[in-house]
Amino acid sequence: MNRIPITRPALGxxxxxxxxxxxxxxxxxxxPEVAAFEKDFAAAVGAPHAVALSNCTVAIxxxxxxxxxxxGDEVVTASHSFIATAxxxxxxxxxxxxxxxxxxxxxxxxxxxxxxxxxxxxAILAVHQIxxxxxxxxxxxxxxxxxxxxxxxxxxxxEIEWQGRFERIGRPHGVVAxxxxxxxxxxxxxxxxxxxxxxxxxxxxxxxLRQHAMSVxxxxxxxxxxxxxxxYTEPAFNYRMTDLQAAVGRPQLxxxxxxxxxxRRLADRYREALADNPVLAxxxxxxxxxxxxxxxxxxxxxxxxxxxxxxMQRLMDAGIACKRGVANxxxxxxxxxxxxxxxxxxxxxxxxxxxTTVLLPLFHGMTAEEQDQVVAACQxxxxxx
Ligand SMILES: *Cc1c(COP(=O)(O)O)cnc(C)c1O
Numbered sequence: 001m002n003r004i005p006i007t008r009p010a011l012g013x014x015x016x017x018x019x020x021x022x023x024x025x026x027x028x029x030x031x032p033e034v035a036a037f038e039k040d041f042a043a044a045v046g047a048p049h050a051v052a053l054s055n056c057t058v059a060i061x062x063x064x065x066x067x068x069x070x071x072g073d074e075v076v077t078a079s080h081s082f083i084a085t086a087x088x089x090x091x092x093x094x095x096x097x098x099x100x101x102x103x104x105x106x107x108x109x110x111x112x113x114x115x116x117x118x119x120x121x122x123a124i125l126a127v128h129q130i131x132x133x134x135x136x137x138x139x140x141x142x143x144x145x146x147x148x149x150x151x152x153x154x155x156x157x158x159e160i161e162w163q164g165r166f167e168r169i170g171r172p173h174g175v176v177a178x179x180x181x182x183x184x185x186x187x188x189x190x191x192x193x194x195x196x197x198x199x200x201x202x203x204x205x206x207x208x209l210r211q212h213a214m215s216v217x218x219x220x221x222x223x224x225x226x227x228x229x230x231x232y233t234e235p236a237f238n239y240r241m242t243d244l245q246a247a248v249g250r251p252q253l254x255x256x257x258x259x260x261x262x263x264r265r266l267a268d269r270y271r272e273a274l275a276d277n278p279v280l281a282x283x284x285x286x287x288x289x290x291x292x293x294x295x296x297x298x299x300x301x302x303x304x305x306x307x308x309x310x311x312m313q314r315l316m317d318a319g320i321a322c323k324r325g326v327a328n329x330x331x332x333x334x335x336x337x338x339x340x341x342x343x344x345x346x347x348x349x350x351x352x353x354x355x356t357t358v359l360l361p362l363f364h365g366m367t368a369e370e371q372d373q374v375v376a377a378c379q380x381x382x383x384x385x
Contacts, residue, residue: 002319006360007184008364008365018247019244051207056181057088060085062210067175082327087334107128111142114142117144128151130291132158155177155179161288181193187252191245192246209237274375277381282298295362315377322361325355325358
């Protein structure tokens with residue numbers, strides 16, 4: 001059966017042509033195309049600086065390192081996230097402290113963050129889950145002087161109201177925002193990550209660490225007409241992005257406004273069609289936040305006669321791919337089996353949202369017929385009268 005997918009990358013002929021151009025240029029890793037992609041990305045989200053990396057997991061890791069987070073430190077974050085969020089904290093030797101979320105944003109609850117902060121807390125890692133902005137202003141109000149790192153993996157094109165006007169996620173509103181370019185996100189380079197920041201020193205340090213702390217970048221050496229030797233100033237990493245990846249990303253970025261507008265149109269259509277659905281409730285958006293609808297989350301209505309697994313099976317039987325809510329790191333074996341790695345809780349909202357959310361298909365190029373088929377399957381979940 002031809003199943004309607006949960007997502008589909010928005011790739012077109014411009015991407016292919018751009019990759020061919022870059023291949024023929026002869027410079028295929030961290031060169032001019034990556035530099036151009038960084039400029040485009042910074043402009044797209046309104047950030048002073050953008051630095052490309054291999055993926056978002058290492059972007060979060062490097063951001064934490066640049067803030068001096070290490071062994072003995074704690075980072076308050078969400079368990080209700082892709083496991084990369086917690087893993088990045090563990091990778092730098094620090095301990096994730098899981099705080100609970102708010103049901104409507106799937107993001108950290110400022111009150112839970114306030115309760116989780118201790119003298120060991122070194123940073124807050126706030127997730128804009130599935131593209132829905134978290135209550136960043138509320139979190140900032142309880143964070144005091146603690147730096148906020150935004151896990152904006154899913155949130156390119158999402159906006160929050162900040163000091164009276166809407167701004168894209170990534171300006172950034174914390175100290176640094178980390179984006180993913182995995183195909184499950186709405187702009188993809190296959191794999192890839194991006195850091196945005198307003199702090200030039202932090203941007204410079206990320207550039208250094210992503211390439212083994214090499215003192216003279218090869219782009220500079222290549223264009224020099226004098227002999228130059230580089231040196232390596234500290235042990236660091238290979239977290240480079242290739243120019244081939246950047247070549248795939250740039251045309252999508254150029255279409256970002258249209259991609260986000262189309263996703264919002266599809267989400268509006270779902271909201272109307274599911275308003276009276278007896279089993280699944282559409283999400284409600286806060287007046288101070290606009291999602292890019294990287295995922296479209298519905299929740300089981302209280303008293304619905306079907307459980308999450310039954311709903312998902314019925315949708316699958318109707319040829320519709322769907323996913324359950326975002327998992328919780330504290331319920332995965334990686335963390336259940338290693339209680340010394342983390343602390344936190346109780347996390348009742350995180351646990352409830354995993355088990356009551358069903359993500360529906362929503363992707364660029366989704367036809368009205370495809371969406372109608374999803375809606376019809378959702379309507380037929382109602383028990384026959
Ligand atoms: C996808 C995702 C990541 C990891 O991104 P990669 O680019 O795959 O490393 C991190 N956090 C969240 C919330 C994500 O959805």
